[in-house]
Amino acid sequence: MAFLELHDIHKSYYLGKEEFPVLKGIDLNLERGEFISILGESGGGKSTLMNIIGGLDRNFSGSVIINGKKLDHSKEKQLDNYRRSTVGYIYQSYNLISHLDIVDNILVSLNMTKLSSSEKRQRAIDLLSQVGLSDQIKKYPNQLSGGQKQRVAIARALASDPDIIIADEPTGALDSQNTKEVLEILDKIASEGRLVITVTHSQAVADYGTRIVHLADGQLDGDTRLKPAYPVPDNEEKLESKPLSAGASYNDAFKHLKYNFWRNSLIMIGTAIGLFAVLLFSGLGNGVNAFIQDQINSMINPNSITVMKNPSGKKLSSAAFQASLSKTASQPQKLMLKDSEIKKLNDVKNVDKVEPGYQLSNFTLSRGRKNANGSNMNTWSKAITDNTVATGHKPGKNEIVIGKTQAVSLSNSKNYKKIIGKKVVISFPWINGNNRPVQVKGTVKVVGLTKGSGQTAVAAATNYSTMKAILKKSGAETKANYVSVNIKKSTQVKQAASDIKNIKTDGKYTFGAITVGDILDTVNQYVQIATIILSAIAGISLIVSALMIIVTMYMSVSERTKEIGILRALGARRKDIRRLFTAESVLIGLFSAAISLVIAWGAQVGLNKMLYGIVKFNMVQITPTDVVTTIIIAIVISFIAALLPARRASRLNPIDALSAD
Structure with missing residues (x-):
């Protein structure tokens, strides 16, 4: 039984509906140890027959039997494995990969064997020594002569220890001396027990082998044995192949990324700029959130809960309750709390202190002819930290602390601190x-200045007894319109707030509760929205970067078409080709992420140094989560960008790819 058997091989090409037969019933038996030359003129079907034997051409009729087993050309995985383990190719045009040195060119094949990394490299060097290139191992293909390139191609064909060596016009581009040397190497390969098949149109080359098979017009018309086949060694050890x-x-x-470094570096920088912006x-959003939290916590005790009347009687979330408060602006009586209602708060678990108080949405301070308007005035409680007072002390009886804005309005911008110790008139509706609406007025002494003003800051404050006395003197309602409830531990605040919201009077929910966490959540939500919008704008550049990567990958596929054919001929699977391009794209993404992290770190240091003198806070805070997210975004974008080019590369016909310029 022959090692390789071809039975009734027919192959035709079609131009429209017109058929052009190329192989017309080929029957041929070939043995290991033979150096067979398939001789014939151009167009006679020699290369087509070699593509069928080599497992590259699947569209034909007939059967190919290897060592007694039929090769099923309809099963792509079987053909990949066959090319990987059984066939080695030598081409007239060498088909070396230009961006790899000659050792790496051989390693391309060896990477599909089970040898260790060190064994692969040593075998590559040994093979180059066998073909007389031991002094050239650091060179690239473009630094070699034609004869040297063909020797590298022979070494690569031998790398996976195949049983069949297919040499397609191996001497067509060589001079007479190199031709002789290459033929001697091929003869030596056959003497080792391999089947060497050479396609040639040269009678001189054909005469060098052990057997000549003549092919003309798609049919065998001659089979001449020149000398006996070489003996096949017994119990020989074979290299095991494996997928890439x-x-x-x-x-x-x-x-390949290094080979096209400058082109790829521009893409990496462009992608890095988009990632840096995001x-x-x-980081800026994190910093603003942290700054707001720091400012609020420095002025408002995180253990406190602001409790107010719930006019709706329905159980509301903190956000919904805060939104509903604006509806009571014209009906302040709905927020007045009875003493009996306030007493219920003392029964809530983990409550440390209950302090009724007053909140004013707007007020006016007067001193002589000067007036100052303000908003967000509270009575002093445990909810307000001592840090709130920047200058002076917290208010006692008939005393008030005010903000810098009011102090400047009541005095002047240079000496506004001199307002401390002076009496002012406070008035509010x-x-x-x-x-019935009444105008409340009272005289108080300024004893301190607060740190700031705003929605979450305390613009001014008196104590509860002072405010109650002023209201009583003006004939106004003295019921509290809010209660500050202090909780023993910060970890108990959330549960206490929930318990307070569940208190009922006459079957209706009595209170709404707002914690520092609720305030922060609301503020942070706005900051996050702004951050997302800004990041989305920055993300437009990532879309541009993705398009750049897609274009680059398509260019890479065009440039590496022949390489794709070489890899497929060596036994690489379609998924290996896809992965080759997605891997390069992902590497571009990873390097882009690295560049963006370096730029972002520098920007963070620079901006924080510049802004710290203004706000005494690091306003850019890039977290490990941000870093990981950036890396993931880079990988995802680069991977998705490479999918279509990689898919196109994997679907290339190996025969067409090998013939590409």
Whole structure:
């Protein structure tokens, strides 16, 4: 039984509906140890027959039997494995990969064997020594002569220890001396027990082998034995093949990335700028959130809960309750709390202190002819920290602390602190016991200045007894319109707030509760929205970067078409080709992420140094989560961008790819 058997091989090409037969019933038996030359003129079907034997051409009729087993050309995986383990190719045009040195060219095949990394490299060097190139191992293909390139191609064909060597016009581009040397090497390969098949149109080359098979017009018209086949060694050890690993694909991708470094570096920088913008805005959002939290916590005790009347009687979330408060602006009586209602708060678990008080949405301070308007005035409680007072002390009886804005309005911008110790008149609208509007006025002494003003800051404050006395003197309603409830531990605040919201009077929910956490959540939500919008704007550049990567990958596929054909001929699977391009794209993404992190770190240091003198706070805070997210975004974008080019590369016909310029 022959090692390789061809039975009734027919192959035709079609132009429209017109058929052009190329092979017309080929029957041929070939043995290991033979150096067979398939001789014939151009167009006679020699290369087509070699593509069928080599497992590259699947569209034919007939059967190919290897060592007694039929090769099923309809099963792509079987053909990949066959090319990987059984066939080695030598081409007239060498088909070396230009961006790899000659050792790496051989490693391309060896990466599909089970040898260790060190064994692969040593075998590559040994093979180059066998073909007389031991002094050239650091060179690239473009640094070699034609004869040297063909020797590298022979070494690569032998790398996976195949049983069949297919040499397609191996001496067509060589001079007479190199031709002789290459033929001697091929003869030596056959003497080792391999089947060497050479396609040639040269009678001189054909005469060098052990057997000549003549092919003309798609048919065999001659089979001449020149000398006996070489003996096949017994019990020989064979290298085991395996599919190309992901690590090998990434290594090859990295080498190609380095080869086109300057072109790829522009893409990396462009992608890095988009990633940097997203990273910077995320860090800025983190910093603003942290700054707001720091400012609020410095003025408002995080253990406190602001409790107010719930006019709706329905159980509301903190956000919904805060939104509903604006509806009571014209009906302040709905927020007045009875003493009996306030007492219920003392029964809530983990409550440390209950302090009724007053909140004013607006007020006016007067001193002589000067007036100052303000908003957000509270009575002093445990909810307000001592840090709130920047200058002076917290208010006692008939005393008030005010903000810098009011102090400047009541004095001047240079000496505004001299307002401390001076008396001012406070006035604000309120209601009386009959729910009629009244104007409340009272005289108080300024004893301190608060740190700031705003929605969450305390613009001014008196103590509860002072405010109650002023209201009573003005004939106004003295019921509290809010209660500050202090909780023993910060970890108990959330549960206490929930318990307070569940208190009922006459079957209706009595209170709404707002914690520092609720305030922060609301503020942070706005900051997050702003951050997302800014990041989305920055993300437009990522879309542009993705398009750049897609274009680059398509260019890479066009440039590496022949390489794709070489890899497929060596036994690489379609998924290996896809992974080769997605790996290169992902590496571009990873390097882009690294560049963006370096830029972002520099920007963070610079901006924080510049802004710290203004706000005494690091306003850009890039977290490990931001870093990880950026890396993931880079990988995802680069991977998705490579999918279509990689798919196109994997679908290329190996025969067409090998013939590409």
